[in-house]
Amino acid sequence: MLAWLCAPLVNAAALPDFTELVEETSPAVVNISTVSRSEQSLSTPFGQFEFHGPQGEDVPEIFRHFFRDMPQFREGPRKAPRSLGSGFIISSDGYILTNHHVIKDAEEVLVRLNDRRELQAEVIGSDERTDVALLRIDARDLPVVKKGRSADLKVGEWVLAIGSPFGFDHSVTAGIVSATERALANETYVPFIQTDVAINPGNSGGPLFNLEGEVVGINSQIYTRSGGFMGLSFAIPIDVAMDVADQLKNQGFVQRGWLGVIIQEVNRDLAESFGLKKPAGALVAKVLPGSPAQSGGLQEGDVILKLNGKSVELSSDLPPLVGRIKPGQTARLEVMRSGRREVVELVIGTMPDEEQQASRTADKPAETGRLGLVVAPLDPTLKDKWAISSGVMVQQVMEGAGLQAGLVRGDVITMLNGQRIETVEQFEQVASSLPEGRSVPLRIVRRGSPLFIALKIE
Structure with missing residues (x-):
């Protein structure tokens, strides 16, 4: 009986006390507003915030009153301050970090x-x-945050956020690290820290602290279907943010490494077709013309397994690794090529504002019964439109290996079993020599997007 009564006390004692941490760190956290042409709804990083509850019902009067009195909701578009987010002071002479989308x-x-x-x-x-x-403000002797190392974060570790959700200054929320180096759609250069810390509009740009009171990230995004917090928050690692801040301070812009490839994930069937024991790596679906990858001898169909000794388990691991390498430095890539591990060394380039593309030619139509496909020479207009140098176009898909692999009419086959396809005759020759009962890689271009799929003849 006594043990049962003591158990809650033991558990409570094991939970962290954040009071001292908050007292020490909150003076360096700031609220950020912008002046621009305001609208009648609040522009937030999560979309337009409107006066409705989750089911469309009216928001309680106290909140309607709070937002209605804020300048951004007065009638008519005019210049007015909007409370958009948070930030934190990183130097006593006034330098402040926040999100790009807060001040955009x-x-x-x-x-x-x-x-x-x-x-x-x-x-x-x-x-x-x-x-x-x-940012920088004209002030001196300001309180500053202590900077930690996001690389040292562990899943399950306690973290704490301070910010201004919905304009409520210096609100404190806490949770744990759910994952590290998380890749998000369209966010290829940031290995996000995922947490379950409650983050809402207005927290953007605010600091994420560890229990030592050190900043380990900048709260940036949430995953939401309702517009509010749903248990998935994402922070930019402070290691990444400080590298960007140093470049912005020293040269006014950011340079990041560029390889010049389009990559895709390696699934189980593709892993088998490339001779891998398990799905891993980043599959090179396209090498961009004039890129460092092309100059260094990287090939379409290569599976990049390591970069400078760091493993590439998922294709999303590669862009952040490349982006952190300074342009002009030599990178060592371990790749799987034609069933063998090889090393490719190349000089990393500078990420261009616009990526360039290239093109080439083909020839006559025919039916490849073994795959259940009817293919034809590539239309020259598509070569220019989709930047394809060579290949054959799928005109018809019948019963067979092509249908099972997911090919559709209009796909352009550019490589089969490691061999680049130049003509219809060559495609027939390669198709006739394919092994049975084993997956082989097939590279296609579908509506302009390169893609590898696994093809198996039963």
Whole structure:
């Protein structure tokens, strides 16, 4: 009986006490507002915030009153301050980190300090790809955050966020690290920290602290279907953010490494077709013309397994690794090529603003009964449109290996079993010599997008 009564006390004692941490760190956390042409709804990083509850019902009067009194909701578009997000001071002479989307398109940026002072901030620089912005205010002897190492974070570790959700300054929420180096759609250069810390509009740009009171990330995004917090929050690692901030401060822009390939995930069937024991790596679906990858001898069909000794388990692991390498440095890639492990060394380039493309030619139509396909020479207009140098077009898909592999009419076959396809005759020759009962890689271009699929003749 006594043990049962003591159990809750033991568990409670094991939970962290955040009070001292909050007292020490909150003075360096700021609220950020912008001045621009405001609308009648609040623009947030999660979309337009409107006056409705989750089921469309009216919001309680206290919240309607709170938002209605805020300047951004008065009638008519006019210049007015909008409370958009948070930030934190990284140097006593006024440098502040926040998100790019918090200050994007702002005519004026205002920073409200913990002591209630409001100061106009200068945007030193901003990087959309990593969603990091560096500001500076004219002030001295400011409180600053302690910077930690996001690389040292462990899943299950306690973390704490301070920010201004919905304009409620210095709100504190806590949770644990759910995952590290999480890749998100369209966010290829940031290995996000995933947490279950409650984050809402207004928290964006605010700090994520570990239990030592060190900043380990910048709260940036949430996954939501309702517009509010659903248990999935994502922070930019402080290691990434500080590298970006240093470049913005020193040169006003960010340079990141560029390989010049289009990659895809390796599934179980593709792993078998490429001679891998398990699905792993980043499969090179396309090498861009004039890219460092092309100059260094990387080939379509290569599976990149390691970069400078670091394993590439998922295709999403590769872009952040490449992006962190300084342009001009030599990179060592371990690849699986034609069933053998090889090493490719190449010089990393600078990420261009626009990627270039290239093209070439083909010839006559025929039926490949073994695969259940009717193929024809590639239309020259598609070569230019989709930047395809060679290949054959699928005109018809019948019963057979092609249908089972998921081929559809209009696909362009550019490589089969490691051999580049130049003509219809060559395609027939390669198809006739394919082994039975084993998956082989097939590279196609579908509506302009390169893709590898596994083809198996039963």
